[in-house]
Amino acid sequence: MRVTQGRAGARILAFGGYQPARVVTNDELSQAMDTSDEWIQARVGIASRRVAGPDESLADMAAAAGGKALAGSGLSPEDIDLVIVATCTPEAPIPNTAATVARRLGIMAPGAYDLNAACAGFCYALAAASDSVRAGSATNVLVIGAEKLSQWVDWTDRSTAIIFADGAGAAVVSPLAEEDDAAGIGPVVWGSDGDLADKIIISDRNSFIHQEGQAVFRWATTALHPVAKEACRRAGVDPSELTAFIPHQANLRIIESIARRLGAPQAIVADDIVTAGNTSSASIPLALSRMAERGELPSGSPALLLGFGAGICYAAQVITVP
């Protein structure tokens, strides 16, 4: 029996993002529930968020973001041989989202699967894509994080309705250009803690998302900065060398707390949550694509990604900015 020939490494070629058109402001939410713009901005740092239209599906958003990343990569649909969609809000258990999205984008017969690690999903999918390229099971991978959380939110519950939102982000992962190229996708540091499974939960198909805010906040502000530092250490990159830190956009106060403890003074810290809300597995690639569009990510420099959320699941890796 033969086995596949491995490759030295994988890298990201391009990002793509998509946000639904509808903007929901804090003032609009204040009319439906007992809250205010000031209260929301102080607690979670969100000024407005995007919500999908009634006829806008998860696959629509995923395909829009994936199409942009594909266009930016310079590759053709036929070059892609694996599609991974990270999501915790699929339209239905079957069919999966990845195969549908691939078909929409004209990607013929790729390997296609969905992956659920909630808000850590994109970092898990990126690690899986990188490993597939390195192992030789795939050559070019389209990785998408997409969520339609609005359909799982109780829009009268001020503890969750102010936080969660819809959107999608994507990246194209390919082999390193040269064997000795130092750029690429660094080692993933990932883990989980099932003891905290009930802290962020959708109990069943008739339930809404429920979160124990204080418990999640305590965990996120104490357990994650060591994970972020370990991802840097394993990539051989000192936090002081990072040009950007893109944590999951959960809550601006969590983001600022982790960034402070990470100690990366040169790094621009993603604050996409301010206008995007918390889009779970979409938040990191969406932030990356928007930062790249604004020219905030120096090409060839190291950036740190950190996903974390329900499960509890978390994952971090250093990437080279395309």
Added chain:
Amino acid sequence: MAMTEAEILAGLGEIIDEVAGVPADQVTPDKTFVDDLDIDSLSMVEIAVAAQDKFGVEIPDDQLKDLKTVQDVVDYVKRSEVSA
């Protein structure tokens, strides 16, 4: 060695200054966190985490909601130190 009330209060003042930007001299025993010091539930978590580092006393979330005043936290730390 157990800390005196004054030492706990001083340590708590430093924590609250760092977490919430409230000057330590305003952190007096009778002040309530929410109404007097304008400290919200997430900042209370940060204070609890910092207190654990400083005093070696764990304050779980279910206890946190009952600690309304600065004196409540001082008493909690003192009580936990004795029983530890």
